[in-house]
Amino acid sequence: MTTSGERFVEVPEVLFFNRDHPTRSVRAEGDFRRRRAWWDPKARQQLLPSWRIGMEDARAVARADLPWPARLRCWATLPYWAAGDLPGLARDFVFAADPVDLMRDFFQRQIELALSLGVERILIDPGLDWILEPPTLRSRGRNTPFAGACFTGRAIGAWASSG
DSSP, X not given: OEEETTEEEOOOSOOOOOOOOTTSHHHHTOSHHHHHHHHOGGGOSOSSHHHHHHHHHHHHHHHSOOOHHHHHHHHHTHHHHHHHTHHHHHHTTSOOSOHHHHHHHXXXXXXXXXXXXXXXXXXXXEEEEEEXXXXXXXXXXXXXXXXXXXXXXXXXXXXXXXX
């Protein structure tokens, strides 16, 4: 049905057929993170994906050209959304069962980036101890659970092709 002025008009033919089958992407990749990686492999490791959806909804309301009462009513629905998605919100804090896979993916992307920039060799000191200080991060975000943590092993030089 659709509205035409003040009256309803029934459309006689089927306009959408829901093709639900076991190999459908949302069924084949049941986990939100795996489904997201299926759609966009570069976005495989997104931090807190369910929380991000809620934040994007709040930002969309903030950007919308709405009168303040309507805006407040929209924002008032967010706690109901969160209550309905508690398992997803909690699951965001349960990281992958095997962090080695995440690390492998991260370093593979870093290697691909270095190669695309012409880097031929990287010198790594596997015994170098260092402390992560948030001001040294190459990010606008400084919030990390690893602030002040001691790590062993660090890249200390890189050589790029001359051409």
